[in-house]
Amino acid sequence: MADKSVRLNIKRQNSSESQPYWEEFELQWRPGMNVIIALMDIAFNPVNLQGKQIAPIVYDSNCLEEACGSCAMLINGQAAMACSSLIDKLDQPIYLEPLSRFPVVRDLSVDRSVLFEDLKRVYGWVPIDGTYALGPGPRIDPTVQELAYPLSRCMSCCLCMEVCPQFNESTDFVGAATINQVRLFNMHPTGAHLRHQRLDAMMGEGGIHECSYAGNCVQICPKNIPLTTSISIVNGQVIRQAISDLLQKPELTSANQKPGHR
Ligand code: SF4
Ligand code: SF4
Ligand code: FES
Incomplete structure (x- = not known):
């Protein structure tokens, strides 16, 4: 098995504006090899199939154990995490491309800051004043903890956004990751202080009404987060808040009606 090789075709791009091009590589196979190991091997010896010395490939990775979310890319056309994609399970040559819905920074690295901007839009945090010691936080009912834990496993990989038909300009x-965080923070006893603002944001531009319930997000999520359940629950919260806001609006009375109105 020692002479087995791995063939890769990698889509490269020098900057967000430059033209992409494909570059081929042939590497020595090793047992248990995954896509990140292949990219590390190229970084160690940046030579293409034609034997030409090339600029090392730019890609994102950190934890190497599917926890940080940074290594998302298209592998043989499918959105996946490079650190958990085993070479032996992939057809060769293996095609690697950057995620398609995000601006390319360089090669396989993309700018996913839109997720963080969206989390800001929906107040995706627990509001605490960090200027003094707050002591222990509020106790959370174990049944709530059990529901919240799976939601908290989001690693911001953006795979759910990459496959969502509605995530576009x-x-x-x-997208689903942000909606899931709305559900999570609305469940937290302190986070719930911003519940009204979060749901208002969900009713605004790009909010939950844009979801077409295609369900691609829940199928691809590497952390098995129940995304479509989160979407349904947040949708219910939004509807209840919209009705309650409507009922609390001051009624049009004859005193504030414009002349001529019936
Ligand atoms: S919800 Fe799942 S797919 Fe989406 S960003 Fe979080 S971990 Fe990734
Ligand atoms: S259910 Fe479909 S449209 Fe809604 S967030 Fe998931 S993939 Fe996107
Ligand atoms: S390197 Fe962290 S998820 Fe792949």
């Missing part, structure tokens, strides 16, 4: 849709 024409909708400005925030």
Whole structure:
């Protein structure tokens, strides 16, 4: 098995504006090799299939154990995490491309800051004043903890956004990861202080009404987060808040009606 090789075709791009091109590589196979190991081997010896010395490939990775979310890319056309994609399970040559819905920084590295901007839009945090010691936080019921834990496993990989038909410039849709965080923070006893603002944001531009319930997000999520359940629950919260806001609006009375109105 020692002479087995791995063939890769990698889509490269020098900057967000430059033209992409493909470059081929042949590497020595090793047992248990995954896509990140292949990219590390190229970084160690940046030579392409033609034997030409090349600029090392730019890609993102950190934890190497599917926890940080940074190594998301297209592998043989499918959105996946490079550190958990085993070479032996992939057809060769293996095609690696950057995620398609995010601006390319260089090669396989993309700018996913839209997720963080969307989390800011929906107040995706627990509001605490960090200027003094707050002591222990509020106690959370174990049943709530059990529900919240799976939601908290989001690693911001953006795979759910990559496969979402509604995540595009024409909708400005925030996507499933952000909606899931709305559900999570609304469940937290302190986070719930911003519940009203979060749900208002969910009713605004790019909010939950843009979801078409295609369900691609829940199928791809590497952390098995129940995304479509989160979407349904947040949708219910939004509807209840919209009705309650409507009922609390001051009624039009004859005193504030414009002349001529019936
Ligand atoms: S919800 Fe899942 S797929 Fe989406 S960013 Fe979080 S971990 Fe990734
Ligand atoms: S259910 Fe479909 S449209 Fe809604 S966030 Fe998931 S993939 Fe996107
Ligand atoms: S390197 Fe952290 S998820 Fe792949």
